Amino acid sequence: MTFLGLSAEILARIQFAFTISFHFIFPAFSIGTASYLAVLNAIWLWTRDLAYLRLFEYWKTIFAVTFAMGVVSGIVMSYQFGTNWSVFSDKAGPIIGPLMGYEVLTAFFLEAGFLGIALFGRKRVGDTAHMIAVAIVALGTLISATWITAANSWMHTPAGFSIDTNGVFIPEDWWKIIFNPSFPYRMTHTVLAAFLTTAFAVGAVGAWHLLRDREDRQARIMFSMAMWMAAIVTPIQIFVGDLHGLNTLEHQPAKIAAMEGHYETHEHGAPLVLFGIPDDEAETTRYAVEIPKLGSLILKHELNGKIAGLKEWPRDQRPPALMPFITFRIMVGLGFLMLGIGLWSLWARWKGTLYQSTWLHRAAVLMGGSGIIAVLAGWYTTEVGRQPWTVYGHLRTSESLSPVSAPAVGASLLTFIVVYFIVFGAGVYYLLKLMRRPPTPLEDHELDAGPIRTAGITPGPSHDDPLGGRHGN
Amino acid sequence: MAIELPFIWAGIIAFAVLAYVVLDGFDLGIGIVFPFFRQRRDRDVMTNSIAPVWDGNETWLVLGGGGLMAVFPLAYAIILPALYMPIILMLVSLIFRGVAFEFRWRTHHESHLWDFGFWIGSTVAALMQGIALGALVQGITVSGRHYAGGWWDWLTPFSILTGVAVLVGYALLGVTWLNLKTSGDIQSRSARLARPLSLLLLALIGVVSLWTPFINATYFDRWFRWPTAFFSSFVPLLLAACAFALWHGLTHGKHFQPFLSALGLFVLSFAGLGISFYPYIIPGVLKIQDAAAPESSLKFLLVGAAVLVPTILLYTGYAYWVFRGKIDPEEGYH
Numbered sequence: 001m002t003f004l005g006l007s008a009e010i011l012a013r014i015q016f017a018f019t020i021s022f023h024f025i026f027p028a029f030s031i032g033t034a035s036y037l038a039v040l041n042a043i044w045l046w047t048r049d050l051a052y053l054r055l056f057e058y059w060k061t062i063f064a065v066t067f068a069m070g071v072v073s074g075i076v077m078s079y080q081f082g083t084n085w086s087v088f089s090d091k092a093g094p095i096i097g098p099l100m101g102y103e104v105l106t107a108f109f110l111e112a113g114f115l116g117i118a119l120f121g122r123k124r125v126g127d128t129a130h131m132i133a134v135a136i137v138a139l140g141t142l143i144s145a146t147w148i149t150a151a152n153s154w155m156h157t158p159a160g161f162s163i164d165t166n167g168v169f170i171p172e173d174w175w176k177i178i179f180n181p182s183f184p185y186r187m188t189h190t191v192l193a194a195f196l197t198t199a200f201a202v203g204a205v206g207a208w209h210l211l212r213d214r215e216d217r218q219a220r221i222m223f224s225m226a227m228w229m230a231a232i233v234t235p236i237q238i239f240v241g242d243l244h245g246l247n248t249l250e251h252q253p254a255k256i257a258a259m260e261g262h263y264e265t266h267e268h269g270a271p272l273v274l275f276g277i278p279d280d281e282a283e284t285t286r287y288a289v290e291i292p293k294l295g296s297l298i299l300k301h302e303l304n305g306k307i308a309g310l311k312e313w314p315r316d317q318r319p320p321a322l323m324p325f326i327t328f329r330i331m332v333g334l335g336f337l338m339l340g341i342g343l344w345s346l347w348a349r350w351k352g353t354l355y356q357s358t359w360l361h362r363a364a365v366l367m368g369g370s371g372i373i374a375v376l377a378g379w380y381t382t383e384v385g386r387q388p389w390t391v392y393g394h395l396r397t398s399e400s401l402s403p404v405s406a407p408a409v410g411a412s413l414l415t416f417i418v419v420y421f422i423v424f425g426a427g428v429y430y431l432l433k434l435m436r437r438p439p440t441p442l443e444d445h446e447l448d449a450g451p452i453r454t455a456g457i458t459p460g461p462s463h464d465d466p467l468g469g470r471h472g473n
Numbered sequence: 474m475a476i477e478l479p480f481i482w483a484g485i486i487a488f489a490v491l492a493y494v495v496l497d498g499f500d501l502g503i504g505i506v507f508p509f510f511r512q513r514r515d516r517d518v519m520t521n522s523i524a525p526v527w528d529g530n531e532t533w534l535v536l537g538g539g540g541l542m543a544v545f546p547l548a549y550a551i552i553l554p555a556l557y558m559p560i561i562l563m564l565v566s567l568i569f570r571g572v573a574f575e576f577r578w579r580t581h582h583e584s585h586l587w588d589f590g591f592w593i594g595s596t597v598a599a600l601m602q603g604i605a606l607g608a609l610v611q612g613i614t615v616s617g618r619h620y621a622g623g624w625w626d627w628l629t630p631f632s633i634l635t636g637v638a639v640l641v642g643y644a645l646l647g648v649t650w651l652n653l654k655t656s657g658d659i660q661s662r663s664a665r666l667a668r669p670l671s672l673l674l675l676a677l678i679g680v681v682s683l684w685t686p687f688i689n690a691t692y693f694d695r696w697f698r699w700p701t702a703f704f705s706s707f708v709p710l711l712l713a714a715c716a717f718a719l720w721h722g723l724t725h726g727k728h729f730q731p732f733l734s735a736l737g738l739f740v741l742s743f744a745g746l747g748i749s750f751y752p753y754i755i756p757g758v759l760k761i762q763d764a765a766a767p768e769s770s771l772k773f774l775l776v777g778a779a780v781l782v783p784t785i786l787l788y789t790g791y792a793y794w795v796f797r798g799k800i801d802p803e804e805g806y807h
Contacts, residue, residue: 065575071528072571076564078538082553083560089553090618093546094766098774101543104536105781112532113788116525117795124795164767166618168546171769402554403619412561419565423572430579 003410009401011409012084015416017383019076021376022420026070028375031145031191032198033063034138036225037118041134045127051217058218058439059202062431064119069427071112076416084409088390088400095161095169095177099151107144111137142191149190153183156382156392157251169391181251185244186382192237193378196338197371199229203341204368205435207361218439220355223364227354231342238335242298248382249299252392253308255385258321259328260295261285262309270295270307275329278321283311285325316388324385330377334370341367478772479765482544483754485778489540491743493533494602495646495736500527502647504570504595505640507588509666515659516577516588518800522654524574525796529789531571543774547618548754548764555613555620556605559627563601570594596640603639607632610749611688615758631684638677642739645670649732656799660728667723667731675716678742682709685749689757692749701748708745715741 003011037059044052078100081089089097117125117133125133160176161169171177206223209216249256257263261273263283272295276288296305310318341363348354386392390400500523510516523530541549553560573591577584604627611631614622648670651663686693696705715737722730750756754764765771 065579068528068572068575071531072568075531075535075538075567075571078535078542079553079560079564081542082538082549083557086550086554086619089542090546090550093542093549094770097539097543097546097549097766098770100539101536101774102777104532104539105777105785108532108535109529109781109785109789112529113785113792115528116792120525121795168767170767171773174769174773402550403621404554404557405624408557408624412557415561415565419568423568426576426583427572430576433579 003406006406006410008404008406008409009398011406011413012401012404013397015084015409015413016080017380018413018420019073019080019416021379022424023070023073023077024375024379025372026066026073027141027144028194028197028372029201030063030066030070031141031194032196033059033066034141035195036198036202037063038131038135038138039225041131045131051221055218055222055439058437060119062434065427065431065434067111067115069424073420073424082402083412084402084404085390085400086402088395091166091168091395091400092155092391095154095171096151098171099147099154099178103144103147103151107140107147110143111140114140145191145194146187149187150178150180150183153186154178154180155390156180156186156386157182158391158394163394167395169394182244182247185240185247188240189237189244189378192233192240193371193375195229196233196237197375199226199233200338200341200364200367200371201369201435202226203230203364204366205439207364208435209439210355211358211361211365213438214355216438216440222439223361224349224354227342227345227349227364230338231346234335234339234342238339241332241335245299248385252385254310254313254318255324255382256299257308257310257312258319258324258385259381260299260307261288261321261325262295262307263311263321264309265312266296266307266309268306269293269304270299272298273325276325278325280318280321285321319385319387324381327377327380327384331374331381334374334377337367338370338374478768478775479544479762481775482540482765482771483761485782486537486540486544487743487747488782489533489536491740493530493537494743495739496530496533497527498643498739499523499646499650499732500530501570501595501599502643502645503651504591504647505599505644506647506651506663506666507592507595509662510659513584518655518659519651520574520577520591522651522800526792527571527574529792531567534567540774544766544771545754545761545764546766548759550618551613551615551620551755551759552609555622556608556627558624559601559605559608563598563605566594566596566598566601568594570598595643599640599643600636603636604628604632606639606746607635610635610685610746610756612756613758615755631688634677634684635681638674638681641670641674641677642735642742645674645735646732646739649735653728653732654800664723664726664731671716671719671723671735674738678712678738682745689749691753691757695748705745705748708741708748712738712741 006014037056040052040056040059043049044056081093081096114133114136117130118137121133122130154177157180158169159180160171160173162172164170202222203226206219206221206226209219210223213219245256258278260270261276261278262270263278263285269292271290271292273285274289274291276285278285293303296307297303299305299307310321341360344360344363345354348357348360354360388397389395390397503519503523507516507519510519538549541552569590571594573587573594577587577591580587607629608627611629613620614626645667648663648667652660652667655663686696695701715734719731719734719738721727722734752760752762754761
């Protein structure tokens with residue numbers, strides 16, 4: 001049975017890709033933002049410079065909206081393994097499940113438990129306990145990232161298990177399962193990507209307000225902080241990305257072949273295909289623009305290194321090449337643009353024009369969403385490159401599916417698409433509204449001396465209420 | 474020890490589900506009774522009373538789902554496809570109500586739309602949770618390691634009844650929570666609303682309890698055959714005690730007692746379900762120990778859970794303590 005000509009398997013894959021892409025945007029942004037908030041609050045407590053408190057309050061509201069969207073889109077993920085991928089859950093659940101269980105127990109509860117205090121509780125618990133709560137939320141997001149990349153990495157480079165007669169993966173060595181070969185690289189790459197996502201978003205907001213008012217102290221601070229991140233973290237990220245690629249070449253060479261658009265094996269030095277259109281049917285990359293030997297130089301760090309092509313694998317064990325080929329180029333391209341912004345900012349800083357360089361500010365505004373796009377592109381590269389497996393080399397995607405019919409998956413997919421566009425479309429609109437607010441509020445609510453409230457729990461002013469006043473009738 | 478691990482885990486998962494039901498129950502309940510409070514100001518106070526805690530409450534649902542996958546993967550793999558539609562509808566509903574907390578503050582013009590989303594999301598989520606429960610109690614068709622029933626098996630008169638019962642129960646938890654956390658007009662209206670809801674819920678609990686034993690011979694034996702009937706009979710007796718305490722609290726203007734009694738009704742109904750289910754995780758089809766993950770999975774996660782679940786309870790308790798007391802409507806926001 002099909003739905004609009006699509007099989008249940010492809011519909012379930014589209015559904016997973018769709019829901020997790022939306023979901024991943026929010027944590028990618030909130031991981032970095034949580035740490036940023038902790039830094040801002042710490043500087044405020046250390047220096048008692050009001051600008052940092054204002055920035056904390058400013059980004060706190062944005063964080064709250066992002067976090068809420070991350071929570072609700074995340075609940076969907078924890079059930080989707082069962083609705084559409086029940087065979088995967090039955091077989092790989094004994095390994096993936098406990099890792100996600102630890103994520104819930106060590107991270108989700110921690111974040112949720114202290115988020116209320118971090119957002120609304122400064123006056124109730126005092127500065128010290130509030131700072132601890134903010135730091136715990138930031139720590140929670142990082143713990144969460146650790147467990148989920150461990151689980152995801154295990155699906156790419158499974159280790160430490162055996163398989164019983166029912167095809168169930170039996171955990172044999174948890175140390176090997178968690179610290180599987182790709183985990184350290186994937187985890188570092190992902191967390192740095194999250195920091196860069198936040199850095200470029202913060203940089204864009206700072207630049208936007210500098211374009212309106214160069215003297216705005218808060219805008220200057222956030223822009224400067226973001227540009228330090230861009231200048232320092234981007235080169236590290238490129239270095240880590242290279243290591244991650246070498247790790248992939250060792251454990252998933254077919255993925256590398258797809259990313260590089262290589263169908264033929266190159267015994268003596270593979271070219272770097274800059275552009276082209278991989279064609280899996282014809283087994284060739286059309287319109288290829290190549291630089292000889294450079295592919296081997298990058299992947300093997302020697303000009304004549306051997307690089308395997310997709311033809312080394314039977315057709316039913318190859319990933320589709322077009323998607324990873326394109327998304328990989330988008331990610332790398334954005335990475336070098338980020339590096340460019342970072343270097344430009346260093347130059348402007350050295351010349352003393354960091355807050356005056358209109359073109360740098362415009363470029364930074366344009367790059368505001370670059371982190372999110374790069375994160376998604378990178379993830380598509382690695383996940384499509386894992387195909388046709390869910391657990392690499394052991395469990396096929398086609399054998400992981402629930403006994404669901406195509407119309408059921410199709411109907412739920414359409415539901416998710418409609419709901420996500422309405423809800424998260426509105427959410428992104430509100431986020432942009434919040435980011436458009438000037439970072440200098442007309443009143444500093446946290447400073448007015450007053451009685452300790454029973455409930456000071458409004459997450460910030462609404463956009464069409466510039467005074468941040470009350471919402472009564 | 475090897476045999477006991479699955480039962481320890483069944484207890485932990487059951488605890489997570491119960492924690493979810495009572496905690497998110499009052500959150501969802503506040504959304505369900507939104508239509509009875511039309512003023513923007515009232516609704517602000519109502520959502521503010523749960524804003525700092527709702528997201529922790531909902532995390533128990535993630536633990537229930539994620540935990541089931543970790544320690545009873547076979548049960549997870551069978552139940553979720555069987556309850557496909559109610560689960561998807563529940564997830565979509567939870568999205569609408571979860572974002573409404575933040576979104577309703579971000580706009581004046583559209584805030585009534587998010588209030589509507591908060592109501593419909595809370596209502597449908599509650600209804601679907603009850604329907605899913607009823608469908609599970611009725612039984613699921615299984616062949617081998619897969620769900621083998623149809624796509625509409627979950628929708629029956631019995632599951633609709635349990636759906637309505639959960640809906641009414643959450644609404645009662647919601648208004649008794651408001652009775653506890655608010656003052657003045659909102660409190661008195663909540664207390665008034667709690668009376669008919671209490672009567673309706675008790676009637677629904679009665680009907681579901683009388684219907685359940687006739688669905689399945691095992692349930693019947695549990696409740697009406699000696700010697701299990703001796704122990705089972707404590708449940709209705711305690712239920713009656715809670716019902717009395719609830720009514721007494723409401724008619725005597727108590728703040729805390731009605732909420733506590735409503736929680737008691739949920740805990741006892743849940744215990745009643747446990748009595749019916751044991752030792753099955755999917756009634757009549759799959760036993761707890763047959764659904765369990767390999768021992769190495771159970772042990773690995775139990776080491777953490779043994780330390781972390783009590784810790785979570787401690788700091789969750791602290792978060793509730795920080796935001797204790799009545800919501801002051803004048804100072805509730807700035």
